[in-house]
Amino acid sequence: MIVDNFINLYHGFYIAGDPFNILLMVIGILLGVIIGVLPGLGGANGVAILLPLTFSMSPTSAIILLTCIYWGALFGGAITSVLFNIPGEPWSVATTFDGHPMARSGRAGEALTAAFTSSFVGAFFAIVMITLIAPLVAQFALQFGPAEKFAVYFLAFASFVGMSKEPPAKTIVSMMIGFALAAVGLDMVTGQLRLTFGVTELLNGFDFLIAVIGLFGIGEILLTMEEGLEFRGKAAKIDPKVVWKTWKTLPKYWATSLRSCIIGCWMGITPAGATPASFMAYGIAKRVSKNGKNFGNGEIEGVVAPETAAHAAGTAAMLPMLALGVPGSPTAAVLLGGLLIWGLQPGPMLFVEQAEFVWGLIASMYLGNVVGLILVLTTVPLFASILRIPFSIIAPVILVICAIGAYTVNNNVFDVLMMMVFGVLGYLLKKTNYPLAPLVLAIVLGDSAEEAFRQSLLGSGGSIAVFWSNPLVSTIMALGLIAGLWPLIAMGFSKLRGNTTQPA
Amino acid sequence: MEQAHHGAAAGPKQRAVEIGTALLTMLFGLVVIYGSVIVGFGWGSDGPEAGFFPFYVGLIICICSLINLVLGFREEATGLFAEWGQLGQVLRVLIPATIYVALIPFLGIYLPSFLLIVVFMTWLGKYGFPLSLAVAVGVPAFFYLTLERWFLIPLPKGPIEAMLGL
Numbered sequence: 001m002i003v004d005n006f007i008n009l010y011h012g013f014y015i016a017g018d019p020f021n022i023l024l025m026v027i028g029i030l031l032g033v034i035i036g037v038l039p040g041l042g043g044a045n046g047v048a049i050l051l052p053l054t055f056s057m058s059p060t061s062a063i064i065l066l067t068c069i070y071w072g073a074l075f076g077g078a079i080t081s082v083l084f085n086i087p088g089e090p091w092s093v094a095t096t097f098d099g100h101p102m103a104r105s106g107r108a109g110e111a112l113t114a115a116f117t118s119s120f121v122g123a124f125f126a127i128v129m130i131t132l133i134a135p136l137v138a139q140f141a142l143q144f145g146p147a148e149k150f151a152v153y154f155l156a157f158a159s160f161v162g163m164s165k166e167p168p169a170k171t172i173v174s175m176m177i178g179f180a181l182a183a184v185g186l187d188m189v190t191g192q193l194r195l196t197f198g199v200t201e202l203l204n205g206f207d208f209l210i211a212v213i214g215l216f217g218i219g220e221i222l223l224t225m226e227e228g229l230e231f232r233g234k235a236a237k238i239d240p241k242v243v244w245k246t247w248k249t250l251p252k253y254w255a256t257s258l259r260s261c262i263i264g265c266w267m268g269i270t271p272a273g274a275t276p277a278s279f280m281a282y283g284i285a286k287r288v289s290k291n292g293k294n295f296g297n298g299e300i301e302g303v304v305a306p307e308t309a310a311h312a313a314g315t316a317a318m319l320p321m322l323a324l325g326v327p328g329s330p331t332a333a334v335l336l337g338g339l340l341i342w343g344l345q346p347g348p349m350l351f352v353e354q355a356e357f358v359w360g361l362i363a364s365m366y367l368g369n370v371v372g373l374i375l376v377l378t379t380v381p382l383f384a385s386i387l388r389i390p391f392s393i394i395a396p397v398i399l400v401i402c403a404i405g406a407y408t409v410n411n412n413v414f415d416v417l418m419m420m421v422f423g424v425l426g427y428l429l430k431k432t433n434y435p436l437a438p439l440v441l442a443i444v445l446g447d448s449a450e451e452a453f454r455q456s457l458l459g460s461g462g463s464i465a466v467f468w469s470n471p472l473v474s475t476i477m478a479l480g481l482i483a484g485l486w487p488l489i490a491m492g493f494s495k496l497r498g499n500t501t502q503p504a
Numbered sequence: 505m506e507q508a509h510h511g512a513a514a515g516p517k518q519r520a521v522e523i524g525t526a527l528l529t530m531l532f533g534l535v536v537i538y539g540s541v542i543v544g545f546g547w548g549s550d551g552p553e554a555g556f557f558p559f560y561v562g563l564i565i566c567i568c569s570l571i572n573l574v575l576g577f578r579e580e581a582t583g584l585f586a587e588w589g590q591l592g593q594v595l596r597v598l599i600p601a602t603i604y605v606a607l608i609p610f611l612g613i614y615l616p617s618f619l620l621i622v623v624f625m626t627w628l629g630k631y632g633f634p635l636s637l638a639v640a641v642g643v644p645a646f647f648y649l650t651l652e653r654w655f656l657i658p659l660p661k662g663p664i665e666a667m668l669g670l
Contacts (some may be wrong), residue, residue, distance in 0.1 A: 053655055171573040175530050176565045180536045180558055187543075188553040194554045195539035218601070225597045226590045350633040392629025396621040397643055399601050404613060406649060408657055415658040420605045422596070431585065432518075432525045460553040 003313035005135055015060060016367050020043050024065045025364065029372045030379070032072015035081055037383050038154030041398060043073035043331040044440070045216040047211045049405030051338050058340040060357050064364040066338060070331050071123070074314050075376045076383065078115040078307060083108060083384055083502075091310040094278040098295060099301030105298055112380055114300050115307045117250060120373045122308035125261040126268065126315035127365045130322070134351070134362075137323040146455035147466050151476035153449040156326045156468075158484030160438045163267075167433070168487060174429065177436035178258040181206040182446020189454060201414045208443035209409045211422050212334055215436050217402040218423025221395055223430060238425065243377060246300075253304050256285050260305045263314025269319055269329055281309030294347050315365065320356060323348060326445065330437045333444040516593065518583040526569050533565030556567035597627060612662030614644045 015021070047066050077092035082099035088488025094113060104112035135408035144152070161171050184195040185205030196202040250257075260281040263422035265276035285305035286295040295302045319333075325347035326332040339346045344354055351358055376383075406419040426436060442449075460466035468474045482489065540555030540562060566587070586594075600623055607616040621640035625631040651657045 007513050010526065031505060052657060056527075056655070064615050134528060156638060167572070167575065169568040169575070172566045173572060176568070177529065177532065178559050179561045179605050180532070180565065181560065183536075183558040189551075190548075190554045191585045192554040195536065197539065212530070222597060226553055226586055226594045294542045305620060373664055392625055392631070393639060395597060396624035397602075397639075399604065399620060400613075400647075402650070403605065403608065403617075407608075408651070411658065413660055416605050420602060423601075426527060427594070428521075433663060453557060454552045462547055462552075 005131060008090055008355060008359040008426075009131060009363060012361075012363030013354070013367070015356060015360035016064065016364035019451045021061055021064050021360075021364065022367070022371070024061055025068045025368050025371050028065045028068025029072040029075070029368065029375050031037075032069035032074075033076040033079070033359070033376060033379070033383055034386060036073035037070065037386055038394060038398065041401070042220070044068050044329075044465075045213045045332055045405075046073060047334045047338075048212040048409075051209060051334065051341070052140050052405075052408040054338070055295040055341065055453075059339075059344055060280060062338065062342060063168020063357070063361050064336065064368070066335055067361065067364065068372070068418075070335070071372045072251065072312055072376075073331070074123075075116060075119060075372055078119060079376075079380060079383055080387065081110065082111045082115060082303075085094045091275045091306075092276045093275070093309070094306035095303060097306075098280065098297070098299050101296065101298035102300070102303065107298065110237070110297070110300065111298075111303055112378065113246040114209075114250065114303045116373055116376050117247065118307040119311040120369055121257055122261055122264055122312035123315040123369045124366075125308075126319075126368070126434075127362065128448070129265050129316065130365070132361055134319050134323045138351040139318070140346040141324050142352075143346070143472075146374045146452045146459065147469065147473045148476060150449065150452035150456055150471050151467060151480065152326055152447060153323055153452065155476055155480035155483060156320070156328075156445075157438065157442070159481040160435070160441075162212050162483040162486035164434045164435050165276070170432075171438055173397045174434045176437065177440040177441045178442025179446045179449070182208075188447065194295045196432070204410075206418070206443060207409055207415065208337060208440060209334065210406050210415045210418050211443055212330065213402050213406050214422025214438055215426035215429075215440065216330070216417040217398065217405075218420060218435075219426025219430055221398060222423065222427040224391065225395070239410065249300065250304070253301050253417050256289065256301055256305050257308050259288075260308035261286065261312045264309035265316045267309070268313030268316025273320070275310075277313040278306035278310040282306040292448075317366070321346065322350060324459065325350075325448070327441060333441050337444055372395060412494040415489055430435045432455045514584075515587040515589075516585045517581065518585045519576060519579040519581055519593050521585040522579055523573060526573040526576050530569035531564045533569055536562030536565065542609055587597070600624065610659055610662060612665055614648070614659075615662060617644045633638045 014129065019028075027271070031050070032043070036043065041049075047069050050066065050069060054065060078095055078099070080086045081092040081095040082103050085096050085100040099111045099115060102108065110447040157175055159173060161168050164171050180195070182411060183195070183206065184202055186203065187194050193203070205215050223388075263281045263284070264277045267280070282295075282302060282305050284303055286292045289295070289299075289301050291301060314329060317332045321326070321327040321332045321336050325336065325345075327336045336346050339350075344350060344357065400418060403416050406416045409412060429436060429439075456466045457463070460469070465474075467477050535556055540559035542557040543553035544553035545559035547556075566670065575657075600620060604616050604620045620639045621635050623645060625636035625639060629636075647659070651659060
């Protein structure tokens with residue numbers, strides 16, 4: 001079985017190593033870093049905007065381009081965190097704690113080298129894990145019936161509720177808004193129109209790509225405008241000497257790296273993972289490290305820990321997307337939408353029917369991250385200078401890009417208006433601490449989740465007991481309940497412990 | 505958000521906005537329930553009806569909005585959502601952007617994009633006309649060449665483009 005994987009992977013390298021695909025990787029990474037660096041463009045909406053450009057490519061080349069944009073955006077987030085103290089993505093927040101102090105004390109080169117290298121290590125660890133585990137998971141998932149499928153969706157969404165730092169009721173509202181928006185339009189089972197209230201534009205429902213571009217793109221611009229950000233960053237210069245010097249110190253932190261890799265992979269597979277993973281890895285490193293007291297003042301270990309975990313999580317998020325059809329992050333959700341548009345059915349059958357595609361993608365992850373590491377190390381000053389372009393030039397250009405992106409999804413001007421509505425909604429929700437990721441994932445997965453739910457109920461004649469009818473589905477549902485109720489459970493535990501240690 | 509402590513700054517309260525958002529999501533939940541009820545949310549002759557799933561989704565939205573509403577009322581009354589000045593900044597982007605989007609169906613994407621960039625750069629960025637015009641012409645031209653010429657993806661066009669025969 002494992003040997004088969006390596007043969008498949010070897011073929012994958014053959015596909016991904018095609019000169020055209022390597023070129024796409026370079027373009028993808030560069031675009032991705034630009035997207036990650038610019039305010040208002042992030043991994044999710046950047047990929048969403050560029051998705052229509054790939055309609056005419058072969059699916060393998062298309063996904064290589066888009067995943068490389070994702071890797072590039074992940075790298076780009078570190079640049080803004082270290083140099084400008086602005087996290088490009090939520091999971092880069094923990095990188096600012098020690099990365100920016102390092103830059104302020106003139107060690108920007110070291111901080112960036114450490115960040116990029118750790119990102120690479122984390123991603124690499126996660127890819128090796130995907131190579132070994134994804135085919136097994138997929139094979140296992142082939143036995144899933146509708147009830148098991150729904151249970152997996154339930155687990156995915158329940159972990160959002162349990163893991164996110166926002167209040168559970170807000171997470172649920174945001175998620176359910178996504179499900180409701182996904183339900184708008186033609187009902188696939190009965191062929192009936194629902195929730196359109198006679199508006200013809202809503203016949204096809206809400207496209208999640210429009211939602212992503214609006215929520216993350218326009219919403220972000222409005223937020224940036226409110227904060228009146230002026231980018232006053234530190235200069236960055238990376239020369240081979242600094243890189244070499246930093247690389248020599250990094251092996252010292254192998255324990256931190258390994259720990260962060262494991263945290264990241266674990267949190268990435270369960271959705272909503274990357275941000276908590278980076279904070280968790282940072283927190284644990286701070287507690288364990290002998291330099292822990294100095295964390296926050298520019299400790300290199302404080303850059304290594306969160307970056308490794310965030311990238312391990314960001315990459316590991318691809319595993320459930322490929323093997324189960326359940327994306328672990330908004331960007332993975334957009335990629336999943338891409339699969340559907342290219343005519344591929346995500347999920348366990350992908351490994352059987354589209355082996356070439358899957359292994360080409362996995363091989364491109366290896367190559368893409370190597371290419372990415374080299375590219376970002378050599379081009380940082382260029383990207384740092386992009387951030388120095390004043391916001392009053394960047395903002396209208398990004399607005400134009402978002403509008404073009406929204407239009408090209410379906411060649412429909414109504415979508416551009418919807419994008420604006422989603423933008424205002426995104427601003428409002430973000431300001432009131434409603435998480436956006438569950439909303440996006442729910443729009444993407446709404447139809448499949450509903451279908452699985454109705455099919456299972458159909459099989460059981462309407463009895464909810466079908467979700468507890470065999471050990472497999474019961475286990476997944478139980479895991480989901482634990483994940484969803486985790487805050488309550490954790491509270492109970494700490495109370496119990498409080499009672500036993502302090503006998504009153 | 506730290507400005508809330510200075511006292512001098514004024515603006516809508518976080519509490520009011522939280523309550524408003526909760527009411528808004530509740531309204532949305534009610535609309536979803538209503539829409540599900542009119543297509544039927546029960547158990548039809550061939551299984552669950554079209555409104556079955558959305559009905560419960562709407563119900564959950566309403567219940568959780570109620571929780572958020574209560575939490576919103578319990579929020580401390582002093583925290584600011586944003587200062588008026590900050591909201592003004594937001595509106596200075598939002599209003600041109602909304603006009604921009606509203607113009608696209610009539611004028612295509614190129615002319616409104618040109619206008620948006622010029623207005624933005626001269627009005628908000630205080631740039632001179634030469635640079636603003638250069639960016640405002642350059643950006644749409646770049647997208648025309650890459651998207652329409654290279655990738656053959658048509659973008660919306662209006663009467664001006666028709667006159668030019670593009």
